[in-house]
Amino acid sequence: MTSRTTRRNRTETLINPTNEELARLERQNRQRRLTAAPVIMAEQDNEMAAQLQLLRDQIAQLRREQPQAPQVQPGIGDSDNPHAFYQNRSAIVSPTIQRQDFEIKPQMISLVKQHLFHGLPAEIPMDHIENFEEICSDYRFEWGSETWDEVRAAFLDHFYTKSKTAALRNKISSFQQHSGEAFCEAWERPKEYRRECPHHGFKDEQILGIFYDGVEWDYRNALNAAKQWRLYDQD
Known part of the structure; x- marks a missing residue:
């Protein structure tokens, strides 16, 4: 009995904060988080920058260690050898x-x-x-x-033969859109000409300029309005 009476008579001090005190505590915690966030982000940014720089240094080291192949200057008539430019044009790879x-x-x-x-x-x-x-x-x-x-x-x-190669190259350089020909059909013709003559010798920028000059004015204006139009975007 005595033991039970002692436990019942034991008093504990309870803290009942007011709403104002709770609001003040919340503002203090929020301020601490805002103050600590930039420091944490800065540390993370510094760590990422260090890792990126380390990766760049490793890539540069690999490039320095890699032996450089001697650059061979193309000779006269090398672009007339079709076998030197041969590659499988099919996207299907057989087992x-x-x-x-x-x-x-x-x-x-x-x-x-x-x-x-x-x-x-x-x-x-x-x-x-x-x-x-x-x-x-x-x-x-x-x-x-x-x-x-x-x-x-x-x-x-x-x-x-040289005459056949010259004729195929002429088809590329003299491209003109046919009357009433759709734009997509006109675009397919230069691509097909390149497939027929893989040793045509034209750069992509040159073929793009030839195609641009050969299409009708309406399509040329549309190309002018298009931003960042590139040759391979149309493949």
């Missing part, structure tokens, strides 16, 4: 064939015969090479890729 055996099947011979190349002025050697490589991509040949590279280079150099 690698693991089998080592090879057999010329009648179906393959038939496919090749359906796409014969006669060397006519209207034919594009690059199209024939790509079509042939696409047909042969499903088969595994015993000879190395270097052998085919030599055959392809000889074929392109033989059928891309």
